[in-house]
Amino acid sequence: MTSDTLRPVMDELNTVLETERAALLAGNLDKVNRLYPGKERLVGLLNEAGGTEARRPGQLDELHRKLSRNQTLLSSAIEGVRAIALRMTELRQVQSGLLTYDRHGLRKKHPSQARPSFEKRA
Secondary structure, eight states: OOHHHHHHHHHHHHHHHHHHHHHHHHTOHHHHHHHHHHHHHHHHHHHHTTTSGGGSTTTTHHHHHHHHHHHHHHHHHHHHHHHHHHHHHHHHHHHHEEEEEOTTSOEEEEEOOOOOSSOOOO
């Protein structure tokens, strides 16, 4: 591949990265997932062209910066999903009762005094 044939690949990857960034910022992980195969294909084409003129310093710097930026955003999104899952687990545990420790460090469970979620009225 020559630098002339790589330019459209680089432009398309740039567009995909900008779309991916917008989807990550909007929390649209489904869209990020749909973009992945195309992004992988484009990055693969650039990697295959590793020995061509397109590898001159500076030509791929912007794409590398955008790839790194999106990777940071994706890592943050994954961390957020994990935090939500942990919080939901904690909420389920609280609903089943309170867990405390006595002065000897032993766990003690206090069952929830929860009432039914609906009330019958005459």
